[in-house]
Every structure is written in C-alpha cells, then in structure tokens.
Amino acid sequence: MSLITELAREAAIAAQTLSILDEEKKNDVLIDMANALRSHEVLIFHANQTDLHNAQQQGLSEAMIDRLTLNTDRIEAMAKGIEDIANLPDPVGIERKLGTRPNGLEISKMRVPLGVVCMIYEARPNVTADAGALCFKSGNAVILRGGKEALNSSKTIASILQEVLAEHGLPTALITVVPDPDRAYMMELMEQRDFIDVIIPRGGEGLINFVTDNSKVPVIQHFKGVCHLYVDKDADLDVALELLLNGKTQRTGVCNALEGLIVHKDVADLFLTRAAYALQQKSVTVNASSDAAKYFDNVNVISDSEFGEEYLDLEIAVTLVNTVDEAMTHIRRFGSHHTEVICTKNEQTARLFQRAVDASVVMVNASSRFSDGSQLGLGAEIGIATTKLHAYGPMGLEALTTEKYLVSGEGQIRT
Structure with a gap:
C-alpha cells in the first residue's frame, strides 16, 4: 500500500472515532490546542523563519511571502480562532423534523460530518490550524497537503x-500533513475516492484549475478573488473612500482585497479626484478605462478585455458606468463570485444590488475585507466556496457537514 493510500485509509478510520465524541469533549480538545499553539510560539516561529528564508531564496512575490509569514499576532489569531470555534455550537447531530406522512412514517433530517476532507493549499500555514480545528469540531478528519513554501510551518503546527x-x-490521523510536497503525491491524493470525501483547493488560479481538472474526488472550489467596489451616485463619498483604501491597501495579498473600482459617472468628478490622490499616497498602480483615466496621473489605460485581473498587489482597475445596471453587468462579466461591495445611501439600490449580484458575499457600505469566516462569526473558515455545491461563501462548521434522512415507523410496508 502506498504512503498516500495508507494516510487516507488511516484518516478514514480515525474519522469514525469522532462520530461518538460529544461536544464537551471536542471543546476541551480545541481549547488545549489553542493553548498549545501559544506555548509553542517560538517553535512555530523558527519553522516559519526557515520557510521565509527559502521563499526569499526562490524569489517569491511579496504577496506570497505575506501569506507565508507568521508572527506573534498571527499565531495568536490562530489560537483565538480555535477558541472561537470551540465556543460555537456543534452542528453534528442536530435534527430538524420534516413531518409525518399519511402512512404514519416520521421524517426528519440529521446533520452529519462529510467524513475525510482533503485540503490542497499553497503558502498559508494558518490553514493548517484553521482547517484542523474546523474539521475536528465538525466531526471530520482532515488531510493537509500544503505547498513546499509552507511545509516546515505546517508540519510544526500539525505536530502540535x-x-x-x-x-x-x-x-x-485526525489531522494529517502530507510530509512531501511532491506533485505525484498530490495526484495520488486526488484518486483516493474510497477514503476521501471532498477536496478543497486554496491558492492561485492555476492550482484550482489543476485540481478541478484532475481530481476523481468531488471538489469545492475556492477560486480567485476579483472583488469590486461600486460607488453609486447616491454614495457617501467619505465612506466610499474609506472602503476603497481599506479594501485595497490594508492587506493586498489576500482574496478579499479589492481588485476593481466601479464609479457612477454622476460622482466621478468629485470622487475620483479624491481617490486619485489617496491611491497615489498609498503607491497604488491604477489601470483604468479610457474615460476614467483622465482623473489619474501615471495611469495605465486598459482595454475592456483586460479587466478581471486578480492583482494581489498595490494595483487596481477602475472604470465608469452610467447606471447600477451597468455596474452589475461589469461585475457579472469580470467578477469571480467571491465578494462584491456597493456604497450607497439609497436603500432601494442597495437591496437591488444585494439581490441581483451573483457573489458568495454581497456587501452594502462595508469593506470587502470583512469577507472572512472569522469576521462573519464562523470562528474561522476552511475556504471561501465560489461554486454553489454544496456551499457558497466562507465555509465554517455547518458547511463541513451534510444532512441524512431519518425515517421512523411502526412496521409500515409499501404496497
């Protein structure tokens, strides 16, 4: 039996032990995990320094290095995220009654774990802690295949x-890290449909497409984050500017950062004059449509087909529209079903935008940076699903479960 098949088999066996573990016991384990991360901070930090040194030697981008970096605050955030998960209600075993059939059969549904979850991800060592804790609380075993960039950090966190x-x-085996990032092992993981129930890839567009195209196991896609801010003609422009700067510059190398700015032409003169200065102060490169370019210095004029890029850097695309319908059309064409934001004081326009825009998270007058499991009350997230089967948006505990039917009778037979 190969290494990968053995790891997958052991994870499937281990997952069975969680089916009878009560919520109190799960929470005790999670609290101890959080405290263990804090007490082993120096060990985690040293492992991460090795990964960072290797990343710099390989010439990885600043965005990738930012994702890879762990410090005291980020280690504490991992620990706090696990504690938040412990404090959330356990979805496993929750029943909802569907009624009684005319023949007396009582029908209900019960939440149950997915089984074995495989995470395939790149330079995000915090995923190891988030995924481990979320899967444990929701009754799943998890197999973690991180990229070589974060291997030392991920193995250290998992060992703790x-x-x-x-x-x-x-x-x-409830929390397993594949010890070798060789692509051949990843290929083998994607063939383990006897033991793995779902694969969740997190990373660049190339990784997502590769896993989706090659996996024999069902895949939940965490696709790229091309997030837009639409500044409506009825926007509070002070709020709009804050949303723009926070969404674009607070942290650039993440999937919920803004990559596109759409501005109604009625407020373009007032807003873009201010936005151009603010973005220049933050050293943001601006790519703009020909009608929006006049508001910026040192602007790159781009064609219609060049919108929709995920920059993951201090760079943004800007365009103008005549109506909210045009804004939604632009989002429909260039968005990635991740997160879309409208800034407006018009409640009717806000409701229309939230109802009509097809994205897993649609916000009104709030930063795209809140599109995050921890910020939305999930404790943490295992990914942000941009497809709709079976989850859509940040995936917390409930999204890591499904429902089975419970049917109770008194000897009824079908005639």
Whole structure:
C-alpha cells in the first residue's frame, strides 16, 4: 500500500472515532490546542523563519511571502480562532423534523460530518490550524497537503495539534500533513475516492484549475478573488473612500482585497479626484478605462478585455458606468463570485444590488475585507466556496457537514 493510500485509509478510520465524541469533549480538545499553539510560539516561529528564508531564496512575490509569514499576532489569531470555534455550537447531530406522512412514517433530517476532507493549499500555514480545528469540531478528519513554501510551518503546527490529540487518547490521523510536497503525491491524493470525501483547493488560479481538472474526488472550489467596489451616485463619498483604501491597501495579498473600482459617472468628478490622490499616497498602480483615466496621473489605460485581473498587489482597475445596471453587468462579466461591495445611501439600490449580484458575499457600505469566516462569526473558515455545491461563501462548521434522512415507523410496508 502506498504512503498516500495508507494516510487516507488511516484518516478514514480515525474519522469514525469522532462520530461518538460529544461536544464537551471536542471543546476541551480545541481549547488545549489553542493553548498549545501559544506555548509553542517560538517553535512555530523558527519553522516559519526557515520557510521565509527559502521563499526569499526562490524569489517569491511579496504577496506570497505575506501569506507565508507568521508572527506573534498571527499565531495568536490562530489560537483565538480555535477558541472561537470551540465556543460555537456543534452542528453534528442536530435534527430538524420534516413531518409525518399519511402512512404514519416520521421524517426528519440529521446533520452529519462529510467524513475525510482533503485540503490542497499553497503558502498559508494558518490553514493548517484553521482547517484542523474546523474539521475536528465538525466531526471530520482532515488531510493537509500544503505547498513546499509552507511545509516546515505546517508540519510544526500539525505536530502540535497532534500532540494534543494523543494526550486526549484520540488518533493523530485526525489531522494529517502530507510530509512531501511532491506533485505525484498530490495526484495520488486526488484518486483516493474510497477514503476521501471532498477536496478543497486554496491558492492561485492555476492550482484550482489543476485540481478541478484532475481530481476523481468531488471538489469545492475556492477560486480567485476579483472583488469590486461600486460607488453609486447616491454614495457617501467619505465612506466610499474609506472602503476603497481599506479594501485595497490594508492587506493586498489576500482574496478579499479589492481588485476593481466601479464609479457612477454622476460622482466621478468629485470622487475620483479624491481617490486619485489617496491611491497615489498609498503607491497604488491604477489601470483604468479610457474615460476614467483622465482623473489619474501615471495611469495605465486598459482595454475592456483586460479587466478581471486578480492583482494581489498595490494595483487596481477602475472604470465608469452610467447606471447600477451597468455596474452589475461589469461585475457579472469580470467578477469571480467571491465578494462584491456597493456604497450607497439609497436603500432601494442597495437591496437591488444585494439581490441581483451573483457573489458568495454581497456587501452594502462595508469593506470587502470583512469577507472572512472569522469576521462573519464562523470562528474561522476552511475556504471561501465560489461554486454553489454544496456551499457558497466562507465555509465554517455547518458547511463541513451534510444532512441524512431519518425515517421512523411502526412496521409500515409499501404496497
């Protein structure tokens, strides 16, 4: 039996132990995991420094290095995220009654774990903690295949979580890290449909497409984040400017950062004059349609087909529209079903935008940076699903479960 098949088989066996674990026990384990991350901060930091050194030697982009970097605040955020998950209600075992049939059969549905979740991701070592905790609380085993960039950090974090599992008499295979980032192992993982129930890829567009095209296991896509801010003719322009700067410059190398700015022509003179200065102060490169370019210095004029890029950097695309319908058409063409934002004081326009725009998160007068599991009350997220089967948007505990039917009778037979 190959290494990957053995890892997958052990994870499937381990997942069975969670089906009878009560919520109190799960929460005790999670709290110990959070505290273990804090007490091993120096160990995590040293492993991450090795990864960062290797990344710099390989000439990785600043955005990739930012995703890879762990510091005291980010380690604490991982620990706090696990505590938040412990404080959330356990979805596993929740029943909802669907009624009684004319023949007396009582029908209900119960939430159950997916089983074994495989995460394939790039330079995000925090995914190891988030995915491990979310899967554990929702009753799933998890297999983590991170990129080579974060391998030392991910293995160290996983080993700390596994130590806590062992202390509680639970199988360490509940949280497994593939020890070698060789692509051949990833290919083999995608063939383990006897043991793995779902694969969730997180990373660049190339990785998502590769997994989707090659996996024999069902895939939930965490696709690219081409997020837009639409500044409506009825916007509060002070609010709009804050949303723009926070969404674009607070942290650039993340999927919920703004990549597009759409401005109603009625407010373009007032807003873009201010926005141009503010973006220049933040050293943001501006790519603009020909009618929007006049508001900027050192602008790159781009054609219609060049919109829709995920820059993951201090760079943004800007265009003008005549109506909210035109804004939604632009989003429909160039968005990635991730997060879209409207700034407006018109409640009717806001409701129309939220109802009509096809994105997993649609915001009114709030920064795109809030499109995050922890910020939306999920404790953490295992990914942001941009397809609709079976989840859409940030995936927390409930999205890592499904429902099965429970049918109770008194000897009824079908005639």
